[in-house]
Amino acid sequence: MAESWVDRLVRRQGWLEPVADAAQGAVGGFYRALGRPGQSLKNVMHGTVPLGHPLHPAVTDVPVGAWTVGVVADYVAHFTDRLPTEAGDVALAVGLAAALLAVLTGLTDYHDTFAHERRMATAHGLTMTVVIAVDALSLALRWWSGDGLHPLAVGLSTAGYAVLIGGAYLGGHLVFGIGTMVNRNAFAEGPEDYVVVGTDADFPEGQLRRVDASGMAALVVRLSGRLHAIAAVCSHAGGPLDEGTLDGTVVTCPWHGSTFCVLDGRVRGGPASFGQPLFNVRVEDGRVQVKLAQPLH
């Protein structure tokens, strides 16, 4: 597949790496400093709980919508008498207030990006930072500089909106082109009838074992003598759960630390926000068989 122009462009921006190191370090340090409540807050910001899917794309609709209304209201107020000039000011302010949550959720997801994905996310974040700075300056001019500078303030927020479109494009590419925060098991195909994945002796107590279940990787583990199985590919970014660690009934992904219950596949801690597909397991004539507990499609 030929690389798109935006991937080529961003891949060449080596200066983004130290920016990303600093930004990811700051985000990680922020959550670590908060201790245990920090992990709970991080789970909420990822959308792991209570939403059960990524929160950032949902909250970004609010500032984008408000800023769209603001730009339209500014020009309607300027060229007609159908709206007061304050309409655009209020919409701009609403967008900026909502952008705070968008920034926090975005930085939280960004913390667990890597490689080219991380560089694209850095470009997206920097572009949106410019938008917020320009819109904040526009709002300050509107509120504290009187009517004389209102046209300049409108020009600034209009320019900010143009930059916003570019930033939104990068954010869209991050999700739809690169797959950031997309459920890695969304396209998996697995067995809907029992298939043999090994013998009873292949699965010692407490050991994480990866098996092939009709083309889908499954993680099988025996706990208190009973076999359990969930998808082995981490829903967050595809990490191998069989290379993770098991603590009681919870497996931790080796890549970014998402945690899942091996009994039911539920996600316990982010950055993953989707659970793992669950398999039913049975043993017949010493042979271990698995099938998906629910169809994936």
Ligand code: FES
């Ligand atoms: S791949 Fe990121 S937590 Fe598993």
